[in-house]
Amino acid sequence: MNRAEVYDYETRAKRDDHQALRLWLRFFACANLVENHIRKNLRAQFATTLPRFDLMAQLERHPAGLTMGEISRRMMVTGGNITGIADELEAAGLVVRAPARDDRRARKVKLTAAGRRAFADMARAHERWIVECFAGLNRKDKSSMYDVLARLKQHAAANGAHVR
Amino acid sequence: MNRAEVYDYETRAKRDDHQALRLWLRFFACANLVENHIRKNLRAQFATTLPRFDLMAQLERHPAGLTMGEISRRMMVTGGNITGIADELEAAGLVVRAPARDDRRARKVKLTAAGRRAFADMARAHERWIVECFAGLNRKDKSSMYDVLARLKQHAAANGAHVR
Secondary structure, eight states: OOHHHHHHHHHHHHHHHHHHHHHHHHHHHHHHHHHHHHHHHHHHHHSOOHHHHHHHHHHHTOTTOBOHHHHHHHOSSOSSOHHHHHHHHHHTTSEEEEEOSSOTTSEEEEEOHHHHHHHHHHHHHHHHHHHHHTTTSOHHHHHHHHHHHHHHHHHHHHTTOOOO | OOHHHHHHHHHHHHHHHHHHHHHHHHHHHHHHHHHHHHHHHHHHHHSOOHHHHHHHHHHHTOTTOBOHHHHHHHOSSOSSOHHHHHHHHHHTTSEEEEEOSSOTTSEEEEEOHHHHHHHHHHHHHHHHHHHHHTTTSOHHHHHHHHHHHHHHHHHHHHTTOOOO
16 A cells, blocks of 8 residues: 555545544434433323333233333333333233233233223324424435434444344 | 325325334434443443543533533433532542633533543544444445434424424
């Protein structure tokens, strides 16, 4: 490599670095923007929180119920006290804890009929808020971003980032 | 509109809705993936946290210092106790609190020389981690995502989502 090539390579590397960092900062800001919008609306319209909604969403996808460990691995939102949230939902009659069919020692958490109804209402509203947030993007924007994110996820996970 | 057109319109609306929701779920998962990777590396390599790093990053951009209120509005990471973090950084000799030049009653937080050095090391490592996370995307992917995110941010903000 001659001197000019080295210089070009370095310049490009530097430019690429800053491009990744700028992209991440905007990415993170957008994720926070949408997340905070959802949190605010869940609180205002359903007097509930994102971790509660997230826990119910996991249960809705698993009608046979999930153990606490399974819930904890599946949650999208981190940092909440899963046991505390399950206790609150149980006290509100939205979930029950019952012995698992296949292993009587394991206890599984399930949505009650009231829990399924409450979640259905929230999920409809949640989808509407998301559609509104993303309405500035056309179908092609959304589709291309969906594909790019798949590559991002795959690469980041292969490089040791922890996938939830 | 005849019946077929109504049907098409509804089908498309439904498909678009699900597209936005699927996109958000992947978007949110990617943001968490990268964020958790950064948190883990900050802890392992610098024994620090993302809110501390974020607070120092805001101060680094404002050498004249920021009031607590200004810091709080500029932070990317939410949920931390800003005063507590500033206290810890001050105890570690990385920031100082001093009266503002233009208003002696207001106190501004600034990085110390040691704080600037520590932040420079962390910022270099942080940028490297981000570059690694985004290395699965080529320049065109990154550039198109950067543009799409600008439209997302603008639209979501105009629709009442709170921009940080």
